[in-house]
Amino acid sequence: MRKNLLLISLLLLATGLFGASRPNVVIILVDDMGYGDPGCFNAESRIPTPHINRLADEGMCFRDAHAPGPLCHVSRYGLMTGEFPFRTNVGRWSRQPVIEPGQVTVPSLLRDYGYQTAMVGKWHLGFREEGYDKALAGGPADRGFHSFFGIRASTDIPPYFYIRGNRAVTPPTDTIAANNSEGWTRIQGAFWREGGIAPDLQLKDVLPRFTEEAVEVIHSHHSEQGDQPMMLYLAYPAPHTPWLPSPAFEGKSGAGMFGDFLMMVDDEIGKVLKALEETGMSDDSLVIFTSDNGPVWYDEDVERLGHDSSGGLRGMKADAWEAGHRMPFIVRWPGVVKPGSESHRTICFTDVLATCAEMVEAELPEGAGSDSVSFLPTLKGDRQAPREPIVMQSAHFMIRDGDWKFIDGLGSGGFSQPKKERPVRGGPTGQLYNLSRDRAETKNLFLENPEIVSRLKEKMKDIIGTGKKRP
Secondary structure (H helix, E strand, O other), rough: HHHHHHHHHHHHHHHHHHHHOOOEEEEEEOOOOOOOOOOOOOOOOOOOHHHHHHHHHOEEEEEEEOOOOHHHHHHHHHHHHOHHHOOOHHHHHOOOOOOOOOOOOOHHHHHHHHOEEEEEEEOOOOOEOOOOOOOEOOHHHHHOEEEEEEEEOOOOOOEEEEEOOOOEEEOOOOEEOEEEEOOOOOOOOOOOOEEEEEEOOOOOHHHHHHHHHHHHHHHHHHHOOOOOOOOEEEOOOOOOOOOOOOOOOOOOOOOHHHHHHHHHHHHHHHHHHHHHHHHHOHHHHEEEEEEEOOOOOOHHHHHHHEEEEEEEEOOOOOOOOOOHHHEEEEEEOOOOOOOEEOOOOEOOOOOHHHHHHHHOOOOOOOOOOOOOOHHHHOOOOOOOOOOEEEEEOOOOOEEEEEEEEEOOOOOOOOOOOOOOOOOOOOOOOOEEEEEOOOOOOOHHHHHHHHHHHHHHHHHHHHHHHOOHHHO
16 A cells, blocks of 8 residues: 555656746637738737737747648648658548557647647548437547547538547537629638538637636646646648738738738637736746648738738648648747747658657657657757658649659649649749749759759659658
8 A cells, every 4th residue: 555655656746847847838720811910920920910020029939840731631640640641541630530549649649748738629531420319430539639629621621520538519500692792703801601500609709718728728727737737739720711800900900801810810819818918837838839821811811902921922821832732831849949039940840759858858669749749949040951751632733842842733733823834845844943942832853853843753752662761
């Protein structure tokens, strides 16, 4: 009996030491925000984002950070698992879980090292749905999170209902008609699809509801968990459609409904940061802020409103071009990250797993986080070797290696026109850009550099075919 009590005491002491020596981790992921939307990444932005800008002032801006793919579910898979999304079938999210049982994730890693893990927001990585009276298996509650409150996907993809843990709070027994906004394309504005909706959910209330839940997680953790560190993943489903700014923000930006809605998102982020300050947790918290993929913002929108959501990059959401996947990425970590600093190191969302592992001095198991490379030395201000190549996929595969980017096909591969182009005789069959000289991808260097094209093709083939190995 005394031996058991001693063992329990040692375990509790170890848990306390974990909490005392490891920062809280807060990941704030917004949805469909472009590289050029926050003022800290685009001085000419017409959307005020004071809270995001403050994070930049107090932390490090990564100017060359990439989602592992230019779409919602693709990006989230890479962030959670440290694997490039082409390594699995992410398209099955609407029918079954994308992350495998036992697969190492950021929350499962941190949970095993003494963290209390919570998720609030949009999952979009699938559940096993066998009726709303049954458990929704395979979601956040089964993939490393102690608690979850959120929704299955976007607020324009039915059925619309809240989930707590692994259960529907209220089944989607009502029906909502489809909606569009005049003056915008069919996938912009207050757009949502027809489908089932729970009686206790209104689309306009989802964003502030998630803030309330996140603030409650922070305050509850502070009062109940003591010295145990917290990991909070707050995945806002905004400013993704439907754009539903509250009256306080209508007409306040210079970028129409989208800008107004992003102002509201920034304000909600401010409430979460305030909760960290009120609880005294801010100084011991590593905060990561980014967006899952590029914006739905056309050239006509830039001309009409004078706001470039892509910040001078080419393309938009879903594209192989830079605006589809180069994201604003900010890390604030008081006492570690130099305030007001910036990094031009190329990083990928997949790198968050290895960074967290190095932070807690964990050894990732064999096969886990196969495409994850820690950028912890960069956060600490140390020199780091250039990152290994990143391979991403839209309708085209693409590889980024140093200054060079190769796209294995013609056209955007996404939403921008032309989506795909047929090669002409004697013309290029793919795209090659030197991003250090041509970040806007205006000059295709494919024909002038056959040796570089060949080298990148071989690297990409090797990573796709045999690359389940962490550098």
